[in-house]
Amino acid sequence: MNTDQVLDIFREAGAVLEGHFILTSGLRSPVFLQKARVFMHADKTEKLCRALAEKIRAxxxxxxxxxxxxxxxxxxxxxxxxxxxxxxxxxxxxEGGVFRLRRFEIEKGARVVTVEDIVTTGLSIRETIECLRDLGAEVVAAACIIDRSAGKSDVGVPLIALAEYEVPAYPADQLPPELAAIPPVKPGSRNI
Ligand SMILES: O=P(O)(O)OC[C@H]1O[C@H](OP(=O)(O)OP(=O)(O)O)[C@H](O)[C@@H]1O
Ligand SMILES: O=C(O)c1cc(=O)[nH]c(=O)[nH]1
Ligand SMILES: [Mg+2]
Incomplete structure (x- = not known):
């Protein structure tokens, strides 16, 4: 599955939102990929994740x-x-803002692949990897459906992205005027 096919699924689901968004990293963006609008459809989710699993296996x-x-x-x-x-x-x-494996135990040396929806800065993946390494797991790769950094995020392990789609994101004090004119919203769950 190529990037256009992945983006077509997001567009069909109405998941490519335009406005002024506060991302989990604190960066601001005129585009937000509302993955929940894709994941509400089992058939779309299956297509994406089957392709991602094939890429991980390869x-x-x-x-x-x-x-x-x-x-x-x-x-x-x-x-x-x-x-x-x-x-x-x-x-x-x-838990208190920090990722924890609250409901499971994991054996030391277990070989793990993390799977994210969207990557922007890679911060959430790095936090996930830190939690797993503290428990003794070996993170062999990270995977995601869409990498908004288009390969620029360094998560410290190979990042396997089903699609790379570069989207602008700005520090809050460096907004272009057209973005500053729109009241911002924060769709994600960090800090909730
Ligand atoms: O690469 P990053 O800069 O970390 O951004 C990507 C992260 O942001 C979103 O999570 P968010 O914390 O907004 O909450 P959610 O998982 O509930 O959507 C998304 O699910 C990724 O986890
Ligand atoms: O960086 C983010 O927080 C982010 C961007 C995006 O497009 N979609 C999402 O769920 N999170
Ligand atoms: Mg997240």
């Missing part, structure tokens, strides 16, 4: 013990991708 040598999704956005794609990989899916969720 690029990750050796065994994968778990897929780990960062809540909330990573829950559904991690679960669906794990189904196609035939391995269990678990998740990290924020």
């Amino acid at each position: 690029e990750v040598p050796g065994q994968i013990d778990y897929v780990v999704g960062p809540a909330i956005g990573g829950l559904i794609p991690a679960y669906e991708t794990s189904r196609h990989l035939g391995v269990p899916a678990i998740w990290v969720e924020r």
